[in-house]
Amino acid sequence: MNFELIQNIKAAFQLNFNEQPIVVFAPGRINIIGEHTDYNEGFVLPAAIDKGIVAAISKSDTQTCTILALDLNESYQFHIDKVSAIPNGNWRNYIIGVVGEIKKRGLEIAPFNLVFGGDIPNGAGLSSSAALENSVVFGFNELFDLGLTKTEMTLISQQAEHNYVGVRCGIMDQYTSMFGVENHALLLDCRTQEATPVHIDFKSYELLLINTNVSHSLVDAAYNERRQVCEKVASLLQVQALRDATEADLHKIKENLSEADYQKALYIIQENNRVQKAAQLIRENNLEELGELLFAAHSGAQHQFKISCDELDFLVNKAKENPQIIGARMMGGGFGGCTINLIKKDALEQFTRDISRAYLEAFNHHCSFYFVKLSQGTHLI
Ligand code: GAF
Numbered sequence: 577m578n579f580e581l582i583q584n585i586k587a588a589f590q591l592n593f594n595e596q597p598i599v600v601f602a603p604g605r606i607n608i609i610g611e612h613t614d615y616n617e618g619f620v621l622p623a624a625i626d627k628g629i630v631a632a633i634s635k636s637d638t639q640t641c642t643i644l645a646l647d648l649n650e651s652y653q654f655h656i657d658k659v660s661a662i663p664n665g666n667w668r669n670y671i672i673g674v675v676g677e678i679k680k681r682g683l684e685i686a687p688f689n690l691v692f693g694g695d696i697p698n699g700a701g702l703s704s705s706a707a708l709e710n711s712v713v714f715g716f717n718e719l720f721d722l723g724l725t726k727t728e729m730t731l732i733s734q735q736a737e738h739n740y741v742g743v744r745c746g747i748m749d750q751y752t753s754m755f756g757v758e759n760h761a762l763l764l765d766c767r768t769q770e771a772t773p774v775h776i777d778f779k780s781y782e783l784l785l786i787n788t789n790v791s792h793s794l795v796d797a798a799y800n801e802r803r804q805v806c807e808k809v810a811s812l813l814q815v816q817a818l819r820d821a822t823e824a825d826l827h828k829i830k831e832n833l834s835e836a837d838y839q840k841a842l843y844i845i846q847e848n849n850r851v852q853k854a855a856q857l858i859r860e861n862n863l864e865e866l867g868e869l870l871f872a873a874h875s876g877a878q879h880q881f882k883i884s885c886d887e888l889d890f891l892v893n894k895a896k897e898n899p900q901i902i903g904a905r906m907m908g909g910g911f912g913g914c915t916i917n918l919i920k921k922d923a924l925e926q927f928t929r930d931i932s933r934a935y936l937e938a939f940n941h942h943c944s945f946y947f948v949k950l951s952q953g954t955h956l957i
Pocket residue numbers: 610611612613614615703745746747748749908909910
């Protein structure tokens with residue numbers, strides 16, 4: 577828990593509104609394995625982390641809602657009855673979206689004051705947006721006594737992203753940020769939205785995240801396009817979602833598909849199988865084989881689903897060359913953000929030093945390193 581962040585948010589709230597707010601922490605997430613399987617109603621294996629968003633919220637005694645984004649030093653005011661997506665509204669749409677989605681369900685929200693900030697960098701693929709949505713919906717639920725369950729709040733956050741941000745994301749990020757369990761990953765069945773916590777003992781290994789510090793443009797468009805391809809192939813296969821198809825099923829309709837679409841669908845089917853295998857390997861404490869699955873997942877993301885980029889491939893290739901790293905892959909939606917690496921603890925110092933230098937030389941800008949703990953989901957503080 578980042579106490580300095582909490583203090584800063586509380587202090588900024590006092591300074592601007594001079595009231596006692598409720599304060600919520602919503603975590604970001606990592607994903608051990610399972611990318612783009614969530615909207616195919618398949619499995620994912622993410623975990624909430626000890627970095628996230630802190631939001632302080634109180635009722636306002638005017639008709640205006642005032643929001644302060646502390647890290648960006650930006651603010652926004654709007655009338656509670658005028659809620660619609662803002663073109664290029666950026667962080668504003670995550671919050672407006674949650675307000676809009678709550679109202680859509682016939683629930684009443686009164687004007688509010690909100691200050692938020694966080695310690696997850698934007699664009700790192702650690703789901704700062706889901707954390708923001710969850711912190712806000714969770715805060716509103718407390719403040720206005722809305723009686724929403726955690727599952728309902730998760731869906732409100734996801735719908736805010738679909739309808740106000742324009743990304744047709746799956747359920748993984750919002751679910752994980754809401755339901756995370758300390759020291760566990762969640763084996764989440766995205767169809768039933770039921771998760772089994774899987775305890776992870778990293779033994780002599782450490783989880784290292786390396787941020788490429790790039791977020792290539794058109795990410796949202798490319799994401800929605802991938803989803804469309806998956807839905808098209810599922811409909812050709814006459815199944816509800818690609819989760820219901822096997823490699824053999826897909827092979828039967830190969831002639832009706834372009835090679836690119838065939839490979840994308842094949843990736844999803846294989847990735848879904850990898851997730852289930854990964855959960856089993858973690859339970860058996862077999863991190864070495866888990867590492868191999870991570871490398872295989874990256875290869876699929878790079879060559880079949882085509883969501884990687886030069887910077888991510890560079891970091892994963894460097895990891896592969898190093899025998900002290902047993903697995904690595906790109907993490908999240910793709911086209912930038914972080915890689916996740918399973919590395920021997922005593923190799924950390926040397927590797928991070930070497931990779932810093934090599935990355936700078938190759939791309940002329942720095943990469944960053946993060947270490948995270950697997951943590952509990954959204955809660956009051
Ligand atoms: C993004 C989305 F928000 C998730 O739903 C998921 O699809 C992920 O990309 C890829 O696995 O984070």
